[in-house]
Amino acid sequence: MTTILDFDVPFNGHVLKADHYVGRDSNRILYLHGAGASSRHGHRLLRGALQQRGQGSVCFDAIGHGETGGALAQSSVASRTRQAQAVLAAHGMAAPLVVFGASMGAYNAIQLSARHRVDALVLIVPGVYTPSAYEVPFGPDFSAIIRRERSWADSDAWEILSRFEGRLLVIHAEHDATIPLEISERLVAAAARAESRQLHIVRGAEHNRLWSLLAETPAHFDAAVEMVMQTVVGGGRQ
Numbered sequence: 145m146t147t148i149l150d151f152d153v154p155f156n157g158h159v160l161k162a163d164h165y166v167g168r169d170s171n172r173i174l175y176l177h178g179a180g181a182s183s184r185h186g187h188r189l190l191r192g193a194l195q196q197r198g199q200g201s202v203c204f205d206a207i208g209h210g211e212t213g214g215a216l217a218q219s220s221v222a223s224r225t226r227q228a229q230a231v232l233a234a235h236g237m238a239a240p241l242v243v244f245g246a247s248m249g250a251y252n253a254i255q256l257s258a259r260h261r262v263d264a265l266v267l268i269v270p271g272v273y274t275p276s277a278y279e280v281p282f283g284p285d286f287s288a289i290i291r292r293e294r295s296w297a298d299s300d301a302w303e304i305l306s307r308f309e310g311r312l313l314v315i316h317a318e319h320d321a322t323i324p325l326e327i328s329e330r331l332v333a334a335a336a337r338a339e340s341r342q343l344h345i346v347r348g349a350e351h352n353r354l355w356s357l358l359a360e361t362p363a364h365f366d367a368a369v370e371m372v373m374q375t376v377v378g379g380g381r382q
Contacts, residue, residue, distance in 0.1 A: 146195055153204065153234040155227055158218070160204045161211035162231055165191050167200025172237055173376065174256070175203040176228060178247025178271070183210030187246065189355045193369045199376055201244070204231050208282065216282040221248065221273055225255045232260070240310070242376050247271050247323070247351070254301045263310040263339075264375050269317050269351050272301040272327055296327060305334040312341040313375040315368075317349035344371060 147166040152159050163184060164171070175191060177184055184203035191201050206224050208216035219227075232241070239261035245253030250270030257265055273296060277289040289295060305312070312335045316328040325345075332343045346368070349357050358365040 146192070151235065153227075153231050155207075155230045156223075158207050158212065158214055160207070160227055160231060162202060162204035162235070164235065165195040165201050165203075167195055167198050169198035170242075170376075171200035171202075172240070173199060173201035173242045173244060174228065174232060174237060174253075175201045175244040176224075176246065176249030176252050177203065177206065177209065178249050178269075180247075181209075182247065182249075185210065187355075189359055190244075190369070190372070193365070194372070194376070197369070197373055199373070202231060202235055202237065204228075218281070220279055220281050220286070221251065221277065222279045224248070225252045225259075228252055228256060229259070242266070244268065245270065248273075251299075251301060254304050257308055257310075258304045262308075264312075265308065265310065266313045266315070266372055266375055267328075267331060268315045269320055269323050269354060270314060270328060270331060271323055272296050272299040272331070274298050275300050302330060302334040305331060305338075306336060308335050309337050310339055311375045311378065312338045313372065314341075314343045315354070316343065316345045317351055317354050318345050318347050319349065320351045322351040340375070342371075342375070344368070 149164045151162050183205050205212035207214045207219040240263035242264040243253040244266045246268040248271050250267040251272050280286045314328045314331050332341050335341045358368050
């Protein structure tokens with residue numbers, strides 16, 4: 145029997161809509177969704193598979209997304225980090241944490257690793273950002289910054305990961321038209337002090353079609369989930 149508990153987190157005049165996939169063995173995973181039309185419900189495939197293996201997870205709809213709603217202009221990449229911290233505090237999630245981040249959420253996950261005790265990071269089709277975009281509200285000014293050629297090259301993500309000593313798994317979509325492979329490769333290369341680090345490229349996958357593609361071949365899906373599990377509980381390869 146699977147248990148999913150909904151809960152609310154007040155944040156700066158908003159109410160963040162969140163849920164907890166209750167796990168048998170562990171409930172220290174925070175899962176952060178991406179930008180655009182993303183929401184927590186778009187990650188049910190992987191979260192459900194983890195729950196079946198005993199690993200619970202918490203995920204929330206950031207401001208401007210899903211059931212939380214509100215205008216994107218009322219948020220920023222930095223605000224999303226603070227929203228994640230509010231959810232951590234409200235739900236009393238104990239360190240060491242495991243943080244998943246998809247697309248933009250990967251950068252928030254990296255930022256959390258600099259602020260909290262995190263012993264595993266799972267970064268899926270990961271985006272990273274220049275520090276000059278971090279506090280800029282979502283909208284035309286933000287878009288102008290990140291659309292500059294290779295705006296991500298001076299990201300602080302590399303320096304943050306250079307201090308990370310936990311387990312790192314980066315999952316890249318082979319045909320990702322949004323995230324260059326160079327970003328995923330540099331993230332893994334930066335984590336020189338990590339207990340384990342691995343880059344996995346999902347063949348045939350696109351930025352917004354990775355787990356659903358894997359699910360079409362159960363053996364491939366299960367193998368990818370087991371790789372994630374190794375990172376979550378230990379046993380990933382160097």
